[in-house]
Amino acid sequence: MSTHKSVAKSAGLISLATLVSRILGFIRDIVIARLFGVYIYAQAFVIAFRIPNLFRDLVGEGAANAAFVPVFSEYHVKHTKEEFWELANVVLNILLVVLMTITVLGIVFSPVIVRMIAPGFIASPEKLEATIRLNRIIFPYFLLISLAAYSMGVLNSLKHFAIPAFAPCFLNISIIVFALLFGEGIKGLALGVLVGGLLQLAVQIPVLYKKGFRFKFTRRFKHPGAITIGKLMLPRVVSSSIYQLNNFADSIFGSLAFIVGEGGVAVLYFSYRLIQFPIGIFSNALSQAILPTFSIQALEDTHHNLKKSLSWGLRATFFVMLPSSVAFIVLAKPLISALFGGGRFDAYSTSTTAGALAYYSIGLVAYGGIKILQSCFFALKDTVTPTKTSALSLVLNVIFCLALMFPMKIAGLALATSLSGSITFIVLFNILYKRLKDFNVKEVRASFVKIFLASLGMGLVCYFAAQLSLNKYLGLCVSLAAGFISYIAFCFIFRVHEMRELLDWALNRNRA
Numbered sequence: 353m354s355t356h357k358s359v360a361k362s363a364g365l366i367s368l369a370t371l372v373s374r375i376l377g378f379i380r381d382i383v384i385a386r387l388f389g390v391y392i393y394a395q396a397f398v399i400a401f402r403i404p405n406l407f408r409d410l411v412g413e414g415a416a417n418a419a420f421v422p423v424f425s426e427y428h429v430k431h432t433k434e435e436f437w438e439l440a441n442v443v444l445n446i447l448l449v450v451l452m453t454i455t456v457l458g459i460v461f462s463p464v465i466v467r468m469i470a471p472g473f474i475a476s477p478e479k480l481e482a483t484i485r486l487n488r489i490i491f492p493y494f495l496l497i498s499l500a501a502y503s504m505g506v507l508n509s510l511k512h513f514a515i516p517a518f519a520p521c522f523l524n525i526s527i528i529v530f531a532l533l534f535g536e537g538i539k540g541l542a543l544g545v546l547v548g549g550l551l552q553l554a555v556q557i558p559v560l561y562k563k564g565f566r567f568k569f570t571r572r573f574k575h576p577g578a579i580t581i582g583k584l585m586l587p588r589v590v591s592s593s594i595y596q597l598n599n600f601a602d603s604i605f606g607s608l609a610f611i612v613g614e615g616g617v618a619v620l621y622f623s624y625r626l627i628q629f630p631i632g633i634f635s636n637a638l639s640q641a642i643l644p645t646f647s648i649q650a651l652e653d654t655h656h657n658l659k660k661s662l663s664w665g666l667r668a669t670f671f672v673m674l675p676s677s678v679a680f681i682v683l684a685k686p687l688i689s690a691l692f693g694g695g696r697f698d699a700y701s702t703s704t705t706a707g708a709l710a711y712y713s714i715g716l717v718a719y720g721g722i723k724i725l726q727s728c729f730f731a732l733k734d735t736v737t738p739t740k741t742s743a744l745s746l747v748l749n750v751i752f753c754l755a756l757m758f759p760m761k762i763a764g765l766a767l768a769t770s771l772s773g774s775i776t777f778i779v780l781f782n783i784l785y786k787r788l789k790d791f792n793v794k795e796v797r798a799s800f801v802k803i804f805l806a807s808l809g810m811g812l813v814c815y816f817a818a819q820l821s822l823n824k825y826l827g828l829c830v831s832l833a834a835g836f837i838s839y840i841a842f843c844f845i846f847r848v849h850e851m852r853e854l855l856d857w858a859l860n861r862n863r864a
Contacts, residue, residue, distance in 0.1 A: 360369060369517030370633045376524035378691060381625055383531050384541070386695030390615030390622070390705070392479045397541050399470045399603060400486035402495035403462075406600070407454055409599045420505030422647040422731060423581050429648065430508055433564060439577040440506055441568050447502055451495045452844040458491045467599055470617065472607030482538060489542040496549030503556040506565070511644060511854040515559045517637075521546030522555065584735050594742040598749050598772070602765050605753050612761045616797045617700065619762050622692060623708035625714060635669060635720035639727045644732030646746055658728070659791035662784070665724040671850040673720040674803045675839050678811040680713035683831055686818055708766040715770030718777035725780040741776050748772035799850060806842035813838040 388394035420443070427436045430793070466473065466483050473480040504516035526548030527541065536538025606616030644666050649658040680687070685706040726738045747775040749772035756764030772808050785793060845850035 355415065358494045363678060365644055369514070369521070370637050372518065373520045374629050374632050374734045376470045376521055376528070377625065378629075380524045380527050380531075381622060382588070382692060385622060385692040385697045385701075387531065387536050388618075389696030389698060390618035391696065392476070393482060393536070393609075394464070394618040394621075395470075395473075395537055396479060396483040396486050398617050399466060399473070399483050399607075400490060401541075401545065402599070403465055403469060403487055403605065404458065404491050407458065407494045407498075407600045417645075420502070420581060421509050421643050422508060423584065424509030425644045426651075427577055436565055437566070439575055440565060441570060442573065442575040442578050443581060444502060445565065445570050447498070447572055451498050452577065455492055458494065459488050459580065462487045462491065469603055470607040471604060472609055472616075475609075485738075486538050488543055489729070490545045493545050493549040496553050498544075500549070500553040500556060503553065503560055507556065507559060507597055508640065509644060511564060512559065512563070513641065515556055519552040521554050522551035526551060536845070540562065540860055541806050554673055584733060585729075585770060586735075590739050592744045594739065597744070598746050598769070599751055601746070601749050602769060605765050606762065608757075610737050612757055612765065613705065614663050616762050616765070620765060622688075623705050623712055623766065626680065626691075626709055627719070628725035630672060630716065631719055631723075634672045635723045638665060638668060639723040642724070643727045643731060650731040650733070653772060655788055657786055658731070662724070662728050662748055662788070663792040663796055665727075666721060666796050667850050669720045670796075670800050670803045671715040671848070673805040674800075675810055676837070677713045677716040678807040679814055679835055680716065681710050681833075682814045683818060683828070684710040684713070686824060686828045689718065690824045694717065704762050709765040711763050713770075715768065715773040718770070718774040721777045722773065722780060725777070725784055727782075728784060732787075738780070744779065745776040746774045747777055795835045799848070802846045802848045803843075803850070806839060806846050806848055809842040809845075810835050810839040 383396065384394060389395070424440070428441055434541050457833050462484050466480065466487055470480075470483065473483060475480065500516075500519060504519070507513070507516050527544030530544035530547065530854050532540070534543070541835040555617070603617055606612060606620050609616060642661060645661060647659060649655070652658065665700070666812060685702070688706040711792060729738050730733065747770050752768030752771050755763055756768050758764070760767065785791070814835040817834040818827060820827060820830065824832060840851070
């Protein structure tokens with residue numbers, strides 16, 4: 353249990369930082385939504401910003417989670433400090449070569465990339481030109497954010513989470529400030545992204561230096577640890593590519609305005625940003641904090657502690673994600689109206705975004721659970737299995753998109769993502785169950801049922817609270833407050849063990 357408390361403490365710190373970042377992110381999105389609605393410049397920003405983020409996930413944060421942290425954690429435990437920092441330097445030198453090459457190529461080939469990612473933009477020369485220009489300006493963000501992700505990987509392997517967790521806040525602050533300064537032009541968005549990426553890297557450098565890191569230029573690219581990282585990264589890069597293709601499938605189909613309606617790309621962006629709120633605050637934080645623990649426990653022969661941690665991680669995920677999913681479904685329209693409504697974000701923008709949010713929410717539990725399961729696979733140094741399931745998810749998503757976008761428009765694309773994600777979670781869960789030969793699955797299933805019933809009860813309370821004749825801001829606050837209080841009450845009624853664990857942990861922490 354002490355291990356779980358350590359993970360929970362780290363996850364709590366990351367969650368706090370992520371909460372601050374997500375709140376700032378919402379303010380950023382509100383500014384963008386009210387300045388641009390779901391129309392030309394909003395769509396241009398979504399695509400232009402998504403492209404460097406694709407490459408960031410491939411060799412940046414994705415690599416840090418899948419390869420850097422497990423290997424660096426092992427070196428930190430089994431080797432000397434000098435060997436640890438030597439490996440860190442070799443990996444950084446390799447990254448610099450790769451990142452700079454991709455950045456230059458990305459700028460040069462922006463016209464080709466944009467046409468591939470958003471083929472529907474070709475029908476609108478103004479939209480296409482704005483997206484290409486914006487993408488070229490902000491592509492160096494990829495280099496900056498990938499180096500920031502490398503720094504995060506090193507610090508997380510040393511179990512230092514605070515500064516890397518708070519670093520993304522600077523990106524959101526920067527975009528907000530520059531967008532407001534420059535108004536309805538894309539120049540402010542571009543400068544905000546670049547300055548924000550630089551700040552995310554800069555705040556971590558002093559901590560790395562304090563921990564003992566000293567940059568050394570070296571031509572030595574061969575190192576046993578670097579080779580291990582490379583072997584782990586290769587399947588992860590393929591897996592991340594498939595995952596990003598999944599996201600870009602939504603962008604590709606969403607750009608086809610003549611089928612799904614105007615503003616599809618921006619609609620999907622704003623709705624999925626809300627879905628990312630509980631994922632970022634809780635699931636990402638928990639999977640990031642639990643990965644070093646998984647990595648150490650995976651070295652044990654019996655995997656007894658690994659199984660206990662995995663069971664706890666899944667149950668904790670259900671405890672947060674299930675009520676979040678129900679709340680998003682019930683309160684989709686009030687949420688979108690209160691957060692984004694106003695300025696150029698009109699009634700059409702509100703109704704289409706709310707519909708997409710409701711259907712995205714169906715897969716929220718699966719999105720969070722996949723992150724925990726993938727962390728366990730990464731700790732077992734298996735990046736191949738998540739790659740295969742990601743490929744399955746991509747195929748399913750494309751099939752569902754093609755089947756649903758004609759009758760359901762934008763909402764069909766969101767539902768397709770939820771269905772493919774849910775199937776992926778079930779497949780990963782069953783594979784890990786067979787490999788570890790059970791990890792308290794009965795307890796996990798019983799927990800799911802109890803939390804689901806408590807969430808349904810909460811959903812009914814939210815629904816009736818939303819019917820009160822109040823203005824949209826007060827009505828939303830009342831509905832959320834009623835939902836939160838009723839969820840706690842229903843957890844006691846249905847004897848949700850995770851609720852009691854949380855209370856016990858909080859009380860013991862306060863006494864300590």
